[in-house]
Amino acid sequence: MxxxxxxxxQTSQDAPGAFxxxxxxxxxxxxxxxxxxxxxxxxxxxxxxxxxxxxxxxREGICGAxxxxxxxxxxxxxxxxxxxxxxxxxxxxxxxLWIEPWRAKAFPVLRDLMVDRSALDRxxxxxxxxxxxxxxVPDANAIPIGKGVADLSMDAAACIGCGACVAACPNASASLxxxxxxxxxxxxxxxxxxxxxxVQEMVAQMDEEAFGHCTNHGECDAACPxxxxxxxxxxxxxxxxxGVTRExxxx
Amino acid sequence: MRRVLTLYSTTIGKKxxxxxxxxxxxxxxxxxxxxxxxxxxxxHDGMAAIDHYGEGLRSFGAPFLAHGQFLxxxxxxxxxxxxxxxWSAISxxxxxxxxxxxxxxxxxxxxxxxxxxxxxxxxxxxxxFIVFHLLHFTTGTITPGFxxxxxxxxxxxxxxFSNVGVAIFYIVAMVALAMHLYHGVWSMLQTLxxxxxxxxxxxxxxxxxxxxxxxxxxxxxxxAVLTGLVG
Numbered sequence: 001m002x003x004x005x006x007x008x009x010q011t012s013q014d015a016p017g018a019f020x021x022x023x024x025x026x027x028x029x030x031x032x033x034x035x036x037x038x039x040x041x042x043x044x045x046x047x048x049x050x051x052x053x054x055x056x057x058x059r060e061g062i063c064g065a066x067x068x069x070x071x072x073x074x075x076x077x078x079x080x081x082x083x084x085x086x087x088x089x090x091x092x093x094x095x096x097l098w099i100e101p102w103r104a105k106a107f108p109v110l111r112d113l114m115v116d117r118s119a120l121d122r123x124x125x126x127x128x129x130x131x132x133x134x135x136x137v138p139d140a141n142a143i144p145i146g147k148g149v150a151d152l153s154m155d156a157a158a159c160i161g162c163g164a165c166v167a168a169c170p171n172a173s174a175s176l177x178x179x180x181x182x183x184x185x186x187x188x189x190x191x192x193x194x195x196x197x198x199v200q201e202m203v204a205q206m207d208e209e210a211f212g213h214c215t216n217h218g219e220c221d222a223a224c225p226x227x228x229x230x231x232x233x234x235x236x237x238x239x240x241x242x243g244v245t246r247e248x249x250x251x
Numbered sequence: 252m253r254r255v256l257t258l259y260s261t262t263i264g265k266k267x268x269x270x271x272x273x274x275x276x277x278x279x280x281x282x283x284x285x286x287x288x289x290x291x292x293x294x295h296d297g298m299a300a301i302d303h304y305g306e307g308l309r310s311f312g313a314p315f316l317a318h319g320q321f322l323x324x325x326x327x328x329x330x331x332x333x334x335x336x337x338w339s340a341i342s343x344x345x346x347x348x349x350x351x352x353x354x355x356x357x358x359x360x361x362x363x364x365x366x367x368x369x370x371x372x373x374x375x376x377x378x379x380f381i382v383f384h385l386l387h388f389t390t391g392t393i394t395p396g397f398x399x400x401x402x403x404x405x406x407x408x409x410x411x412f413s414n415v416g417v418a419i420f421y422i423v424a425m426v427a428l429a430m431h432l433y434h435g436v437w438s439m440l441q442t443l444x445x446x447x448x449x450x451x452x453x454x455x456x457x458x459x460x461x462x463x464x465x466x467x468x469x470x471x472x473x474x475a476v477l478t479g480l481v482g
Contacts (some may be wrong), residue, residue, distance in 0.1 A: 072359030239443025
């Protein structure tokens with residue numbers, strides 16, 4: 001199949017970027033989206049041009065490294081799918097694709113389609129952990145956890161931290177990411193101890209990283225390749241008010 | 252003081268302020284609409300039902316409250332609520348505008364609605380409407396096409412809406428209000444963490460019901476006056 005590509009090219013964080021146009025004539029519908037870009041890059045290298053830089057790692061949809069906005073959809077138009085798991089059969093012969101990096105002040109473009117997502121790591125750093133006493137390894141299943149709670153925690157833990165929620169949000173808010181991480185730990189007995197302070201630390205860090213606020217559009221939920229629900233954001237909001245009133249932190 | 256500052260200094264705290272003031276304002280809108288419906292009740296004691304209602308609001312709380320005092324208490328609370336609502340909205344909007352300095356070339360919306368994306372502009376229109384509405388029916392400063400008389404609610408309403416331009420502005424503002432309520436009611440429940448699998452499917456239905464009821468009832472007044480059903 002033939003494709004017309006408009007890809008965001010930017011040589012460095014401070015350089016101005018622009019769209020560059022490419023045409024591919026022989027794209028197999030069985031290729032993944034990243035394989036299609038690999039083919040383009042091989043051609044660019046042979047033509048002695050700079051290949052398009054994009055993040056990727058596992059190419060199995062589980063690591064959260066890849067991600068680009070394709071025709072306005074983070075990770076492309078297919079639901080519950082990362083860019084690496086998106087296949088070219090989802091597009092039509094002759095399609096015109098606009099490929100952009102995640103756009104957010106908190107995610108500066110490093111090069112082309114690669115952005116710096118360490119803002120998300122810093123949110124994790126301030127509260128995305130549970131404190132465990134040192135000593136012998138605890139027995140497995142020593143702490144009984146109900147099925148409903150375990151499922152809720154696992155649903156939240158499905159977040160791979162790709163940043164598609166930020167990319168999709170009209171306010172570039174990281175609320176869905178932060179809410180998922182807060183819930184993942186906060187609903188379990190191991191994480192209950194730091195529940196009040198964790199939510200405050202992580203929300204305050206989220207604000208410091210220049211993400212926008214949540215206006216409950218629901219775009220994050222729709223774009224999330226792991227199907228994380230906005231219900232977690234409601235839970236984060238409730239936990240935050242609870243934390244601020246019961247155990248306020250100084251920051 | 253530290254607690255309050257901590258809450259309000261964060262984006263979630265500002266959203267909580269918007270939600271709590273939002274509840275007050277939704278309550279007011281519903282109460283105001285119910286009061287307005289007295290336009291349709293028959294007159295008694297030689298006075299329109301809605302004029303009795305207006306006088307009732309002024310003498311509410313007597314003898315504990317002096318004449319008109321209840322109204323001023325309610326107005327103070329509402330002005331404070333509107334002020335906090337707007338202040339939070341602006342400070343959050345400034346923030347979210349800065350959060351995406353370079354816009355996307357292609358935007359494809361999925362779950363957001365026209366209502367959710369126009370909250371700030373709907374809010375601006377509603378503020379303009381509220382100012383006009385107060386000058387029109389409360390103070391009687393702007394009275395195109397009729398003579399305003401304090402306390403004569405029925406005469407003022409029928410006179411005010413006999414001006415087609417004014418009536419159309421009211422109708423447009425009520426459509427904007429309905430959109431604002433549709434997203435706002437759901438959004439405020441979400442912000443306050445009112446989220447439970449058993450009730451979640453009802454939240455958007457509740458928001459839609461409030462939006463439709465308020466819009467239909469309030470739009471009916473100018474329409475009733477213009478078509479001659481009332482007056």
